[in-house]
Amino acid sequence: MKRVKVNFTVNGEKVSVEVKQYETLLETLRERLCLTGVKESCSIGSCGACTVILDGIPVRSCLVLSPEVEGKSITTVEGLEKNGILHPLQQAFMEKGAVQCGFCTSGMILTAKSLLDRQSKPSKDQIIRTISSNICRCTGYKKIIEAVMSAAEKMVAT
Ligand code: FES
Ligand code: FES
Known part of the structure; x- marks a missing residue:
């Protein structure tokens, strides 16, 4: 399957990741970036377990294809704690x-x-x-x- 390089920011850090053309953001975050706070449950956009914030908007990462997040900014639960202090x-x-x-x-x-x-x-x-x-x-x-x-x-x- 064709692979593409995607550049985006996650929890304030710029990342560059090679992904499959139809890979979901959920897969990329969990499997390539080890951000396992993003949970997979229904995988069809119904439950909200996989929610992340994409350019200020909550989205279901199981419904977003990773190539679509080029240049965007993502926050996962791992990005909420600051200097050891919980949000x-x-x-x-x-x-x-x-x-x-x-x-x-x-x-x-x-x-x-x-x-x-x-x-x-x-x-x-x-x-x-x-x-x-x-x-x-x-x-x-x-x-x-x-x-x-x-x-x-x-x-x-x-
Ligand atoms: S895993 Fe249920 S909405 Fe994404
Ligand atoms: S699904 Fe178990 S705490 Fe919400």
Whole structure:
């Protein structure tokens, strides 16, 4: 199969990777760049486990072909911690017990981050609508919503 070279930025670092023509961003991130915080579940765009932020927009990396990200900037959950300090969303998910098996967690956090980046004080309804695109089979969502609300409050206060 034809291979192409793709250059993009991931978590602030420029990378240049040779990929298969129809390789998904999910495969490239996990298998070539070892960013295994990006999870694969349904592989058809339904669950949100593979969510990453692409030029500020949350996308399902199982639906993006790697050659399409030439010149773009990607954030995965690995890019949220800064100098050993967790992002307020990561901290809040732990403190509020919003993580059980953890399979949905990175996608949830990145989806929530993209909301908080646009809207510093989202309403509970906005949070519910936003994360409803991501499936969690464990938590019942209540603690996830509480975690996002808590992180939003802390981020506004700092
Ligand atoms: S693995 Fe991509 S949306 Fe489910
Ligand atoms: S914590 Fe298990 S799927 Fe969400």
